[in-house]
Amino acid sequence: MNGRELAVQRCRGCGRVLYPHRRACPNCGSVAPEADGAAGPGTVVDVVTLHLVPGRGKDATSNHPLFVLVLLDSGPRVLARADSALVRGDGVRLVVEESGAVVAVHDGKRRAGDGSPFVRFQA
Amino acid sequence: MSGGFVGILGAAQTAYQRRPDVNVTTESLLAEAVTSAIADAGLNRRDIDGLGVASFTLSPDRVIDLAWKLGLRIRWMIEDPMGLTMVQHARRAVEAGDASHVVIVGGDRMDSSRFSAMVSQYNATTRDIVVPTGAVGPNVPFSFLTAEYRRVHGVGREAFGRVVIHQRSRAATHRNGLFTEPLTMQDYLSAPDVTSELKLFDCVPLVAGANAVVVGEVGRGRDAKARILGYASLFNGDDQDGTGLSLGLDGIAEGIWEESGRGAADVDVLCLYDDYPVIVLQQLHELGYLSEDGLTSFSHSGYGTSHPVVNPSGGLLCCGQAGAGGTLHGLVDAVEQLRGRSGGGQVEGAQTALVTNYGMVLYRYGACMAGLLIGAAR
Numbered sequence: 163m164n165g166r167e168l169a170v171q172r173c174r175g176c177g178r179v180l181y182p183h184r185r186a187c188p189n190c191g192s193v194a195p196e197a198d199g200a201a202g203p204g205t206v207v208d209v210v211t212l213h214l215v216p217g218r219g220k221d222a223t224s225n226h227p228l229f230v231l232v233l234l235d236s237g238p239r240v241l242a243r244a245d246s247a248l249v250r251g252d253g254v255r256l257v258v259e260e261s262g263a264v265v266a267v268h269d270g271k272r273r274a275g276d277g278s279p280f281v282r283f284q285a
Numbered sequence: 286m287s288g289g290f291v292g293i294l295g296a297a298q299t300a301y302q303r304r305p306d307v308n309v310t311t312e313s314l315l316a317e318a319v320t321s322a323i324a325d326a327g328l329n330r331r332d333i334d335g336l337g338v339a340s341f342t343l344s345p346d347r348v349i350d351l352a353w354k355l356g357l358r359i360r361w362m363i364e365d366p367m368g369l370t371m372v373q374h375a376r377r378a379v380e381a382g383d384a385s386h387v388v389i390v391g392g393d394r395m396d397s398s399r400f401s402a403m404v405s406q407y408n409a410t411t412r413d414i415v416v417p418t419g420a421v422g423p424n425v426p427f428s429f430l431t432a433e434y435r436r437v438h439g440v441g442r443e444a445f446g447r448v449v450i451h452q453r454s455r456a457a458t459h460r461n462g463l464f465t466e467p468l469t470m471q472d473y474l475s476a477p478d479v480t481s482e483l484k485l486f487d488c489v490p491l492v493a494g495a496n497a498v499v500v501g502e503v504g505r506g507r508d509a510k511a512r513i514l515g516y517a518s519l520f521n522g523d524d525q526d527g528t529g530l531s532l533g534l535d536g537i538a539e540g541i542w543e544e545s546g547r548g549a550a551d552v553d554v555l556c557l558y559d560d561y562p563v564i565v566l567q568q569l570h571e572l573g574y575l576s577e578d579g580l581t582s583f584s585h586s587g588y589g590t591s592h593p594v595v596n597p598s599g600g601l602l603c604c605g606q607a608g609a610g611g612t613l614h615g616l617v618d619a620v621e622q623l624r625g626r627s628g629g630g631q632v633e634g635a636q637t638a639l640v641t642n643y644g645m646v647l648y649r650y651g652a653c654m655a656g657l658l659i660g661a662a663r
Contacts, residue, residue, distance in 0.1 A: 208429050210429060241426065243418040
């Protein structure tokens with residue numbers, strides 16, 4: 163999987179990690195969050211398959227793209243496209259393609275939970 | 286203002302059209318709703334000195350362009366995608382004497398191509414980091430909310446199906462009902478999947494249409510169609526850092542009850558913003574109408590048969606969403622209910638209605654929540 167690792171912000175004032183990027187930290191109000199921290203690992207907390215695409219009527223997509231909600235170990239939740247058949251509890255890293263798409267790539271680990279639909283994760 | 290109170294003086298809703306004629310434009314829809322609402326208020330355009338507009342497709346025109354084309358000479362104006370927010374601003378403007386009679390209108394000629402263009406450019410965050418993934422539009426983010434709701438409350442898809450089935454039964458009595466054929470749970474569950482969490486009937490159909498109300502001082506020959514009893518709102522309540530399931534309506538409701546001196550038990554009609562069934566259910570939770578036990582009962586025994594009646598028009602899910610005009614659909618419906626003019630869909634004895642707006646997805650879920658409590662004028 164080619165691409166750069168997703169960048170997040172880390173607030174210089176309180177250390178809170180932010181994604182998507184902000185102009186000020188919502189926690190402490192610092193207006194200078196550092197902008198180049200790496201997102202680091204995360205865990206898939208939900209998986210959604212897209213069957214119909216807006217604006218294309220009832221034409222089903224051919225490959226049913228998979229989207230995941232990823233809870234980063236550092237705190238933020240990130241919406242990403244999955245590059246493979248991920249399930250809840252899969253460990254992932256997040257990369258940004260040249261197109262700007264954020265893509266979740268399985269890191270081969272089961273970082274939290276077992277994929278049970280009732281597993282809860284704490285930020 | 287000279288000691289009276291501010292109320293809703295008039296209300297109007299255009300016909301909703303799934304496939305509008307070529308001569309129907311956003312401007313023509315807004316103009317029709319404004320003209321009808323002024324007439325309903327017993328006013329003429331010279332009485333109007335304030336205008337507020339909610340529209341995604343009026344661009345490049347703005348509220349002043351619409352005022353010009355309608356021949357309105359105004360001293361107060363506003364633009365906002367949420368109708369209820371503008372109603373509250375108009376209320377305060379009238380109380381302060383900055384305006385006397387304000388029309389708040391919302392509407393769009395919305396179709397699939399305009400909708401696709403709008404959601405692709407909804408905001409910079411969506412454009413830059415969501416759309417490139419291929420998750421265009423709100424269905425993917427609201428699928429995550431739906432999944433979260435199912436986990437938190439331990440319910441299946443039937444819980445959402447009951448919302449749709451109830452609202453469809455109500456839409457059959459509404460003049461703008463779009464999906465009116467009776468729906469069974471089997472019909473709901475066997476409908477095409479939009480996503481792995483959403484069925485076709487969980488998503489609002491796009492329509493062309495508009496809604497408008499006139500806000501002004503009651504008295505001096507101006508009859509209220511409804512009284513404004515309370516309002517509260519919350520914007521960007523959690524910085525998009527949560528799961529999105531908490532809408533903030535519980536805190537908003539406290540503010541509304543405090544201002545109005547009413548409580549949840551006093552409400553006869555609930556016009557809850559219903560862009561997806563999960564948002565209806567979550568609002569019912571936060572308003573205290575559904576406890577955990579209540580949810581179980583609700584999910585398995587029925588919907589809408591008890592007090593208060595939820596979305597008596599069928600809501601956006603079954604009448605369609607006329608773009609930003611959807612944020613005034615519930616208010617116009619609520620005013621009609623309180624006037625006793627809802628025909629076969631009339632909630633008997635309706636005296637108090639709570640209307641909500643929810644939306645403006647910043648990243649993964651809506652960031653704006655507002656509630657308005659209105660009461661019968663009679």
